[in-house]
Amino acid sequence: MNIEKILAISGKPGLYELKIQTRTGFVAESLLDGKKITVNLKANVSLLSEISIYTYEAEKPLAEILNTIAKKEKNGPAISHKEDAATLAAYFKEILPDYDEERVYGSDIKKVLNWYNLLQSKGMVKDEAPKASSKEESVTEEKPKKAKAKKA
Incomplete structure (x- = not known):
């Protein structure tokens, strides 16, 4: 589950996804209704990852x-x-x-x-275990190919 760009903004309901940083703050999109808002740098904002x-x-x-x-x-x-x-x-x-x-x-x-x-x-809860196993499988698949190339 990746919550790196998910924000909780004090005084605002729900969670927001960080979209763009601006000079005076940033633009965030509500996960509740999809509306985009501009948030001032002085607002009390917490990253879920922190x-x-x-x-x-x-x-x-x-x-x-x-x-x-x-x-x-x-x-x-x-x-x-x-x-x-x-x-x-x-x-x-x-x-x-x-x-x-x-x-x-x-x-x-x-x-x-x-x-x-x-x-x-919102479909942001995903199993992270299959990703790791698919990487391991791709690594093990590549090793035999390299071994065959050396023999030929």
Whole structure:
């Protein structure tokens, strides 16, 4: 799952994809409705790739948590972020058993699940394992070809 250009903009609902940088800010496209907006450099913007969740050991990158949810749900949708707090906390405990319950609030869990479901509905949740195996297969296929060329 590639979340390098996905943004959360404070005061704006949903997620946005970074399109173009300008002198005074940048242009982003909403993943909710596809509308493009201009965002000033003074706006409070967070890249999803830079967000982490507190655990008792260290901070865990959001990308890893989203990948864990994708594996658990087989790339399907997760539970709704509108479930009651106890259900959300229990679900998140399955995903990240050692999250810091004092520093990770219910609103944070809701955001993560809402973001995952939005990314999933837009087809941005993909299995990364097949890509790695196809690269390995192409490497192993090339080696015999080179060996044959040496013999001839």
